[in-house]
Amino acid sequence: MSVLVTGGAGYIGSHMVWRLLDAGEEVTVIDCLSTGHDWAVPPEANLVVADIGDQESVQPVLKERGVDAVIHFAGSIIVPESVSDPLGYYLNNTVKSRALLEACVNCGVKHFIFSSTAAVYGTPERAPVSEDADLHPESPYGNSKLMTELMLRDASAAHGFSYAVLRYFNVAGADSKGRAGQSTRNATHLIKVATQAALGKRDGMEVYGQDYPTPDGTCIRDYIHVSDLVEAHYLALEHLRAGGGNLVANCGYGQGYSVLEVIDAVKKVSGVDFAVREADRRPGDPATIVADPAKIKAQLGWTPRHDDLSEIVRDALDWERSLERRNTQQ
Ligand SMILES: NC(=O)c1ccc[n+]([C@@H]2O[C@H](COP(=O)([O-])OP(=O)(O)OC[C@H]3O[C@@H](n4cnc5c(N)ncnc54)[C@H](O)[C@@H]3O)[C@@H](O)[C@H]2O)c1
Numbered sequence: 387m388s389v390l391v392t393g394g395a396g397y398i399g400s401h402m403v404w405r406l407l408d409a410g411e412e413v414t415v416i417d418c419l420s421t422g423h424d425w426a427v428p429p430e431a432n433l434v435v436a437d438i439g440d441q442e443s444v445q446p447v448l449k450e451r452g453v454d455a456v457i458h459f460a461g462s463i464i465v466p467e468s469v470s471d472p473l474g475y476y477l478n479n480t481v482k483s484r485a486l487l488e489a490c491v492n493c494g495v496k497h498f499i500f501s502s503t504a505a506v507y508g509t510p511e512r513a514p515v516s517e518d519a520d521l522h523p524e525s526p527y528g529n530s531k532l533m534t535e536l537m538l539r540d541a542s543a544a545h546g547f548s549y550a551v552l553r554y555f556n557v558a559g560a561d562s563k564g565r566a567g568q569s570t571r572n573a574t575h576l577i578k579v580a581t582q583a584a585l586g587k588r589d590g591m592e593v594y595g596q597d598y599p600t601p602d603g604t605c606i607r608d609y610i611h612v613s614d615l616v617e618a619h620y621l622a623l624e625h626l627r628a629g630g631g632n633l634v635a636n637c638g639y640g641q642g643y644s645v646l647e648v649i650d651a652v653k654k655v656s657g658v659d660f661a662v663r664e665a666d667r668r669p670g671d672p673a674t675i676v677a678d679p680a681k682i683k684a685q686l687g688w689t690p691r692h693d694d695l696s697e698i699v700r701d702a703l704d705w706e707r708s709l710e711r712r713n714t715q716q
């Protein structure tokens with residue numbers, strides 16, 4: 387048995403590759419390196435530089451490597467960018483996921499795990515939100531992921547493979563052993579941006595919108611440590627291989643923090659008081675989104691081990707410092 391990880395040279399995918407190798411799995415990565423880095427893929431994994439939409443590259447990998455499970459991270463991930471470039475997002479996230487799925491069906495892949503997102507809920511009526519809530523994405527990014535969820539459901543019913551859709555909330559932090567972290571150039575994620583501001587890699591930062599209907603006026607998100615997230619994938623893989631059936635589940639802690647609370651945590655942990663400027667709202671941002679994680683806990687026995695904002699921030703800061711050293715050495 388071997389596992390194909392698409393997007394394994396990216397932030398979350400590279401953590402997944404380490405987790406699978408730690409468990410003794412045979413791992414192949416397909417990544418076009420649009421935002422990922424070849425150095426992020428451990429040498430024990432086999433990296434194939436290719437596009438997931440290119441079936442002529444993907445199918446031979448699936449066959450020759452005897453892949454039984456695909457964990458599909460590859461995609462475009464920035465909510466406001468999807469508002470300005472919707473067709474690019476539908477192409478990379480929806481059209482190319484369809485091509486990948488067809489390749490998997492052609493090659494008899496048994497299990498498929500998909501990176502979905504809290505953005506499929508839009509602004510939910512209730513916080514925390516559970517999986518049976520209505521789905522009203524507020525951005526092309528959320529729509530592009532929801533369409534892939536639907537394709538998976540229908541293709542699984544027709545072709546008999548099993549799947550898990552994991553809806554991630556806001557992923558942050560880094561491998562506590564320092565082997566992987568967020569290395570994307572021009573990253574836009576809140577915790578990454580704030581750690582860069584704390585380390586003087588950028589001149590302060592902006593808060594997008596302070597007039598949301600939340601206690602301090604800034605958006606509330608549920609930040610999940612990347613190591614807890616990849617553990618959820620590993621449990622999902624074991625569940626599918628054991629014949630546990632299809633699963634759609636939230637990945638978050640059920641605890642929300644506002645943008646200002648996160649910035650405060652970064653200032654406290656780093657000991658640096660960087661400049662924070664008010665800016666206009668960013669397009670596509672819902673006010674509050676917090677997970678109800680009851681389902682994944684009950685069905686997979688998932689237990690968060692890093693659900694502490696200070697730990698998430700500390701690991702993100704450590705990784706950012708290690709990137710600084712890497713850049714100095716290059
Ligand atoms: N980071 C988050 O907070 C978050 C939250 C919810 C969902 N997700 C989802 O998790 C997945 C991974 O996100 P990430 O934060 O690791 O992003 P990332 O940009 O670090 O990783 C994505 C990887 O996919 C590769 N890629 C992109 N398009 C490709 C294509 N067509 N063919 C081959 N490779 C391609 C990139 O080179 C990169 O290595 C994405 O699908 C994203 O939508 C992320």
Ligand SMILES: O=c1ccn([C@@H]2O[C@H](COP(=O)(O)OP(=O)(O)O[C@H]3O[C@H](CO)[C@@H](O)[C@H](O)[C@H]3O)[C@@H](O)[C@H]2O)c(=O)[nH]1
Nearest residue numbers: 463465503504505555556574575576579592593594605668
């Ligand atoms: O410099 C910054 C960066 C972000 N924010 C705000 O911080 C919050 C979180 O933003 P960000 O870290 O960019 O994450 P999201 O836009 O919530 O999206 C992330 O989390 C989603 C799940 O909730 C995933 O689907 C997306 O792929 C991932 O980018 C939002 O209110 C932003 O407006 C700022 O105020 N200043």
